């Protein structure tokens with residue numbers, strides 16, 4: 359289909375982009391990779407008055423380490439993340455990067471676009487939750503740093519205001535003894551998840567888990583933290599009983615709906631299975 | 647609101663210009679304004695890959711990009727693959743290996759494969775399959791497409807070595 363008509367601007371600075379969002383508040387929308395927004399425009403599910411294309415803001419595409427954090431510019435593509443040595447150090451982040459959509463999607467789709475869009479079936483939000491990342495947004499006047507765990511409010515709804523642009527994602531660099539993994543099941547290559555789990559654990563010299571992050575994608579209104587699974591992991595050692603607790607917490611904690619990906623019971627079972635697979639791989643990577 | 651914008655792009659080495667509405671999709675600019683109908687439209691959901699082209703060397707689904715986003719960029723379409731009157735090694739390999747039946751997916755497959763071989767000159771069968779995960783074919787069952795890309799990869803590697811060998815000889 360053909361999108362409804364809109365105005366278009368490709369500003370050359372972040373300030374200019376923020377000015378446009380401010381002047382046309384409520385009708386302006388940011389355009390990043392376009393791999394979520396352009397399909398919505400074609401279906402006319404989105405009909406903005408103005409698109410502010412941030413495609414020229416190359417200074418928003420970077421991956422760097424600073425101040426004990428991994429800092430990633432909002433316009434960094436999935437493919438750039440897949441290729442980044444700094445990202446490769448995190449099993450959780452590198453697992454997720456290579457599994458998003460197909461190569462064309464990864465060539466153009468961005469981390470910031472994915473996080474701002476907050477599709478409940480997308481992959482990055484659960485990764486941010488499990489690694490306790492934060493989201494940096496700014497408008498003309500100020501910058502805000504929002505913990506990921508306070509950012510995803512509802513289906514396609516986040517804490518970003520219409521006059522704000524997401525500029526950076528910050529991930530705390532984990533201590534030694536940390537491992538993470540992302541496990542995803544999909545109907546076919548290149549598809550969104552049927553169920554997916556992000557897990558990050560830190561293990562001490564005696565094998566006890568001292569920090570844990572567990573989040574699920576595609577099986578609720580929003581990506582969410584499995585609080586009961588994190589509680590079960592803290593202080594525990596790897597064991598079949600621990601796996602059962604995590605499986606149960608994930609299956610019972612989600613709220614899937616029946617759709618083309620499968621019925622509710624199947625999705626609950628897959629949520630549990632993905633959580634256990636991610637946990638096993640995360641523990642192995644942590645050296646447990 | 648329906649005011650038009652000027653777009654200038656280089657397509658297959660030639661400069662093209664047009665006045666377009668911002669909502670015009672890049673694939674329609676190529677097919678309808680420039681008459682380059684080798685780039686196909688197979689779906690309405692950004693999933694089939696039939697419209698795949700290269701934009702500044704990066705493979706893209708041209709149904710998922712606005713014409714105005716491409717302003718100032720370099721584009722390669724299937725029409726730009728032939729080298730004079732000689733088929734590109736990928737085109738030759740798709741012919742040799744029966745990598746197509748109806749041919750609808752073929753332009754997108756070849757453009758995606760050309761990006762893949764630029765990233766990885768010697769991909770395994772598995773890497774080829776993952777590399778074309780965004781391109782659907784309803785006819786072939788993919789086996790001959792994978793063989794064709796593998797043949798072209800070998801040919802392109804040989805071409806890359808040949809000039810060097812000639813120099814050192």
Ligand SMILES: Cc1cc2nc3c(=O)[nH]c(=O)nc-3n(C[C@H](O)[C@H](O)[C@H](O)COP(=O)(O)OP(=O)(O)OC[C@H]3O[C@@H](n4cnc5c(N)ncnc54)[C@H](O)[C@@H]3O)c2cc1C
Pocket residue numbers: 387388389390391392393394395396397432433457458459460463466467468469470471472473474475477479480481482518522523524525548549550551691692693
């Ligand atoms: C065939 C296909 C398969 C896919 N499979 C997957 C998958 O398996 N997993 C997955 O996670 N995703 C998948 N996606 C989605 C893809 O990853 C998108 O690229 C991504 O969700 C959005 O990023 P974008 O840069 O393309 O954003 P856009 O489409 O440009 O924008 C999306 C939304 O975010 C807003 N936005 C973008 N950037 C900013 C910013 N910096 N600040 C504020 N707002 C902003 C826009 O206004 C818009 O509302 C798939 C897409 C397709 C077409």
Ligand code: FES
Pocket residue numbers: 686687688689690691692693694695696697698707708709710
């Ligand atoms: S026409 Fe199907 S992906 Fe573009």
Ligand code: FES
Pocket residue numbers: 745746747748749750751752782783784785786
């Ligand atoms: S040859 Fe017919 S769709 Fe691929």
